[in-house]
Amino acid sequence: MLRVDRIADDVSLPELTLRGIILGALITVVFTASNIYLGLKVGLTFSSAIPAAVISMAVLRLFPGANILENNMVQTQASAAGTLSSIIFILPGLVMLGHWQGFPFWQTLAICAAGGMLGVVFSIPLRHAMVVQSDLPYPEGVAAAEILRVGSAAPAEAAPGQKPQATGLADLMAGGLVAGLFSFAAGGLRVLAEGANFWLSAGASVVRLSMGFSLALVGAGYLVGIVGGLAMLLGLVLTWGVAVPWLTAITPRPDGATLSAFGTMVWSQQARFIGAGTIGIAAIWTLLSLARPMLYGIRASFGALQAGPAGQGSVPRTQQDMPARWIGLVMLALLAVLVTVFAWFLAPAPLDNGARWRLVVYAVVFAFIFGFLVAAACGYMAGLVGSSASPISGIGIIAVILVSLLILLAGQADGLLATPEGGKFAIALAIFTTSAVVAVASIANDNLQDLKTGWLVGATPWRQQVALLIGCVVGAAVIPPVLELLYSAYGFAGALPRAGMDPNQALAAPQATLMTAIATGIFTHQLNWNMILIGIGLGVVLIAIDEILRRRGGPARLPVLAVGIGIYLPPTISSALVVGAVLSWLLLRAERRRATARGDDVRLALEHAERRGTLLASGLIVGESLVGVMLAAVIGLSGSDAPLAVVGGGFEAAAQWLGLAVFLLVCVGFYRRVLAAAH
Secondary structure: OOOOOOOOOOOOOOOOOHHHHHHHHHHHHHHHHHHHHHHHHHOOOOOOHHHHHHHHHHHHOOOOOOOHHHHHHHHHHHHHHHHHHHHHHOOOHHHHHOOOOOOOHHHHHHHHHHHHHHHHHHHHHHHHHHHHOOOOOOHHHHHHHHHHHHHOOOHHHOOOOOOHHHHHHHHHHHHHHHHHHHHHHHHHOOOOOOEEEEEEEEOOEEEEEEEEOOHHHHHHHHHHOHHHHHHHHHHHHHHHHHHHHHHHHHOOOOOOOOHHHHHHHHHHHHHHHHHHHHHHHHHHHHHHHOHHHHHHHHHHHHHHHHHOOOOHHHOOHHHOOOOHHHHHHHHHHHHHHHHHHHHHHHOOOOOOHHHHHHHHHHHHHHHHHHHHHHHHHHHHHHHHHOOOOOOHHHHHHHHHHHHHHHHHHHHHHHOHHHOHHHHHHHHHHHHHHHHHHHHHHHHHHHHHHHHHHHHHHOOOHHHHHHHHHHHHHHHHHHHHHHHHHHHHHHOEOOEOOOOOOOHHHOEOOHHHHHHHHHHHHHHHOOOOHHHHHHHHHHHHHHHHHHHHHHHHOOOOOOOHHHHHHHHHOOHHHHHHHHHHHHHHHHHHHHHHHHHHHHOOOHHHHHHHHHHHHHHHHHHHHHHHHHHHHHHHHHHHHHOOOOOOOOOOHHHHHHHHHHHHHHHHHHHHHHHHHHHHHOO
16 A cells, blocks of 8 residues: 655645534544543543544545545644543542542643643654654554555555555444443343453462453453563462462461452452552653653753754744744643642642742742753653553652652641641642642653654644644543542542442542541551551562563563552452453464465564554543443443343343353453454
8 A cells, every 4th residue: 555755844834723623622522531441440541543543534524625634733732632641640539638529620730731721732842852763663643654655545546455544433333332232231131241350269268269340340451461461460370379379378268258259358458559559650660760761851941942943944844843922832731730739639638828838839839840850751651652551650750759748748837637627628738739739740641643744744843733722722621520420439449429339339530539538648657658668579579570671682581560450450450451461362373373484574464463452452442431421421320230130139140151152252352353453
């Protein structure tokens, strides 16, 4: 197939069009809602750039005059908004803490939009140094550019029988339809189970065997890959094969407690904090290992600010960034928004006006200064290892620790910590301030990938930067109602909005739970330090093993952060992720073997299979997530946990076996579709 080459500087094509903005906004709603649901359920989000590009190319082809640059703008806007949903890694902590009883729309929108737009503005000076002149790989940005190039070929130029846009959209929709139907049958009608659990006793020890049937998690595991999947499997085995059996053997069992209740209690109150310690040390180690590129990114950003932008009229179209005057005006507006929203947040605090405004200044200055450093660091890390591998959770952990310590010192001086109510406000302020930093980090982590895509296809940078700002605003408007809807319907781990709700249906929100525990522990000195220290020790051992593997130069690695996630997450979640990872490995191995036997180009065959698999996996995530959000609306309106159920509790055993059978059939169908479409 012929590809569309890079659009030359002297060629002017429609880019930031009204129809593109509207289409980007519609795609934004879909992928932001999907990422919020997935992030709260499993603690992972997926890159929406490639699916958004496929949808954009398929839809805009129906209109005259569509071109590669317009498609690029749509995926830029949609991917920015989808990435902004990473704020759910910290913001639900305000509900878990009890400070909020829901998600107030305007406060949530303001902190999301201001943080995200700051991430865009802070990274604009980095574009020339890190995108144009740098040799950083930008894996997601390069992949999105390649799809735009191939997909924007005219139909007449395509090889016989090949329709890349229609095929890609068909894969995306097929995955979404199958996952949506499964999710509706499981979460709505309840004729299929969402997982199976078997509790066994071995002497005084409790053992749990679990399997989750979530197709969204299979899709997420497929995108994670075999290395991350096996690391999660290791965490799962360490938790439920070692830690929980040992802890239940030495912990007195409460009178009348069932095996499941006792095992779950020990896991949630003790074993889970081993995972928290492992996640924390792994995130810190990742940041330390990237210290040099982080410092380079910060130096490059300061250097760009000192050099100042060139005159827009004297540089080629593909080098024109947003003018400095507009950057300054946007920053002033965002500063005013942050001051307003922090003052609004602290209005009920038991403080005099002087102390309240001092805390507002501390929070805004921290968000600005630390946010700028984080934007530079995350921009470089994303270019180096990719957006998906960049440790946003680690940034959040460090931010919540630093801001908690800052507020602890300021609060003692201002008397905020003198009362229990004031102490609760201090913890809430630490979480709210960290939310702004996480929004900055997540957007900076994504938008340089988008700018790399734009550079490769010949986009105009300032127009992309405007699209990124629009994406942040649209995404910020979607986040509050989706969060409110999911919380009202399912609740979060340890925070159920109504009495009598099933805690097993609650969304885990793992990062928010962890960061809230850290902030609360700093102020109250009540962290389970024994288990956290065990987790830190385990993390150190695993890091040492990973370093040995890295220095030997082989392909084997041990991502410690994934091991910690496997320990921390419920086993029904980890197991489904592992299935998806193994599925990706089996598919690529089968395609490599088949291409070799036929004498085909192995690299091209693997790329084609991986793209088809990626779109199918993204469809699984989107389909289940959207049905989950729609079911949440039905649950919220009805006030019942299972308003659409057509079977009773006595059908539970049959639902487990039916769920397992359908789950396996879908996995087999996924495997066969990718291989069948590869040739």
